[in-house]
Amino acid sequence: MKVIGINASPRKKANTQTLIEAALAGAADKGAETRLVNLRELQINGCLGCEGCKKQLGKCVQKDDLTPLMQEMTTFDAIVLGTPVYWYHVSAQFKILVDRLYSFFDLGVDPQTGKTTIKSAFPAGKELLMFISRGDPEPAPMYGQFYKHLDEWLNIVPFSLGAGQFEFIHQYGANLDRKSAANDVELIQKARLAGEKLTIRES
Numbered sequence: 001m002k003v004i005g006i007n008a009s010p011r012k013k014a015n016t017q018t019l020i021e022a023a024l025a026g027a028a029d030k031g032a033e034t035r036l037v038n039l040r041e042l043q044i045n046g047c048l049g050c051e052g053c054k055k056q057l058g059k060c061v062q063k064d065d066l067t068p069l070m071q072e073m074t075t076f077d078a079i080v081l082g083t084p085v086y087w088y089h090v091s092a093q094f095k096i097l098v099d100r101l102y103s104f105f106d107l108g109v110d111p112q113t114g115k116t117t118i119k120s121a122f123p124a125g126k127e128l129l130m131f132i133s134r135g136d137p138e139p140a141p142m143y144g145q146f147y148k149h150l151d152e153w154l155n156i157v158p159f160s161l162g163a164g165q166f167e168f169i170h171q172y173g174a175n176l177d178r179k180s181a182a183n184d185v186e187l188i189q190k191a192r193l194a195g196e197k198l199t200i201r202e203s
């Protein structure tokens, strides 16, 4: 069992990373082989929209650090992702990852039915755990309706990965305190247990 954690927070050892590490520790306790990748340490570019991947599905033409990482992601049994909330959305690093996963997708139209067809070269059925850390408490003090959009949008992540089981864990009220997750015993325990759960396949 192999589990990869991908941290999309630009802040080193802050809340998102702490939560991913807790989950990876939980999975490792149950015998999983784990690896943590911090997107902030990689050279990553946004999607070019060149459609080069449609000629060779699953192969992004870009030569940056994300191209091999996306290939590596296909080899893991479970994926743990984490992002801070930035301006009511995910971080730029996280959005780049999701945009680039488009390289596995071919969206078309069935000429007979006119319906959208979806072909994905990303191996389906992987387990997914996702952490979303935000400064605001719940309920949000202002523009709370924007979080509805975020919550809905987040469903694109399991969809783009063709995930099997998936779970979202939100951290609320972190403010800008990078140690708030580390100081929240209950949340760390929840993250750890979610990581352990990744090693148990539910049928």
Ligand SMILES: Cc1cc2nc3c(=O)[nH]c(=O)nc-3n(C[C@H](O)[C@H](O)[C@H](O)COP(=O)(O)O)c2cc1C
Pocket: 009, 010, 011, 014, 015, 016, 017, 083, 084, 085, 086, 087, 088, 089, 133, 134, 135, 136, 137, 174, 175, 176, 177, 178
């Ligand atoms: C540019 C920026 C934008 C942010 N926007 C929001 C926001 O819209 N809503 C919110 O609740 N917190 C917002 N925050 C706070 C972060 O989500 C919060 O501090 C989070 O815990 C950061 O995760 P990290 O510790 O892993 O970096 C923002 C922080 C930054 C730096």
